[in-house]
Amino acid sequence: MSAVSPSRTGARVERQPLSRYTTLGVGGPAEVWFAGDHAQLAEAMEAPYRILGGGSNLVISDQGVPERVIRLVGPLAERDLDPDPLLSTDDEIVTGWVGGGVPLPGLVRTLQKSGLSNLEGTVGIPAQVGGAVWMNAGTRYGEMFDGLHTIEIVTPQGTRQVSPDELQWGYRNSGIPRGHVVSRVRLKLRRSTPQAVLEKMDAADQARKGQPKMKTPGCAFKNPGGVSAGKLIDEAGLKGTRIGDAMIAPEHANFIVNLGGATAADVHALLDVIRARVGIPMELEYELWPEQL
Template sequence: MTALSTEVPALKVERLRLARFTTLGVGGTSEVWTVHNHAQLAEAMRAPYRVLGGGSNLVVADEGVPERVIRLSGEFAQTDLTRDHALSGEEYVTGWVGGGVPLPGLLRKLQKLGLSNLEGTVGIPAQVGGAVWMNAGTRFGEMFDGLHTLEIVTPQGVRVVSPAELQWGYRQSGIPRGHIVTRVRLKLAPSTPQAVQDVMDQADMARKGQPKMRTPGCAFKNPGGIGAGKLIDDAGLKGYRVGNAMISHEHANFIVNLGGARAEDVQAILDHVRRTLNTPLELEYELWP
């Protein structure tokens, strides 16, 4: 039997169109660094950079970005859900889960194992690192519900922190911009596959009214407990269109790509919504640059 190779893949640097990596399908060509371990990541961080996860909640400029764009792979895309008995009490604490792991696939594994705390994030097309960085979630739960430990790479080095050390809250983690969530340990509650699936089904049902077209997700954070989508809908803006970007007829807090939309179209819609509502709504999106 041939032994499996443990050789680390080489650092890969390519010029790629970022639209292929975003859920909106918008974004120009940039220099993409695919890193597989901490040494390669440190090299990539020696010049100005941005970090690309699953490409949701992201609108990339039509001309791309001047910085390096870092994508996590290799050891940062591995999942160890083995129980760490040294850290576990009644809760189930896992081994390390990489920041480049797709969240939907991770949730499927947790459901099959009957492990609870993150099922409320079902339907979010993110990678773990990006989802943690913005504390992604739904009304059924958010990422910090299931975190025990975070490994964060900063320009100064590697930090391992607990959620209690961060000023996290609604759709924000307290992690500074430019810091990269490379791995996390999950803090889960033992449950059953059916009980976890039941919550996932509830969350899925709640998303039935969301558009199925290409979209970055919700455009604006809910201001003061009021639904941003309701405010936009009440202003009569469903179906408002600039170029090939449009406010969804299904849910007014979603902008969709009708095919060939540009970042400048999306920005024009965001500006129009704020002018119409006469309020500085805070974006859910990250805008590059």
């Protein structure tokens, strides 16, 4: 870790290995900007940049990336869950602003304890709110766009606030262009009870029991044409296949895990093996940094 010249807005800037911020535990160095407010975020976006949230669904090159890497901290990682009295009703509440840097798992648990429904289907997803919105993260029990009222999007050209209806969102896709930062959101939640919400979360959790517990970015491939990608990889006889310290998980074939010392090169080699053996077009669910290695 090494310090970089301080920013004029007070953002902390350090050169760090990105492996410390990814759920796979892989990734080379970059200049990391910790943006705690809109002024710091605007300064960070004055040069080529990438935004890094919870680090799931991501495979970063062993050489790192040349762009600045932005992480949301401070006020942009805080949450105001109080109901907005002008927008809330007896059955539904609209919250204050929730920062894009807020960890999603803790948020979901807090909503459950308050008996607030609409996001319980995202339980267990190791993401931050901004990244989860950007890719519309979810499970078959629900997704991020189930619980969104307003999305604040920041680009080098400025900040705008949109409703989900203004975006062409769908399965694992928000319609928000690459390079646009989800800085804050307001949630739209249905009033329920802690027990009812917990039961839905338990159902979603139960469906995840067969997933590996080791370091992993999550599902490697989207389901092609509604067919389970994991089933296709399993039928190709690839469970347990290993290259270096990267392995196709024995528990679920659509997960690649880090056995301890995996590199991005190991992961990419496994992805190539899967594509070749399955024999039909497979679209990655992972995001790759850089996009072409």
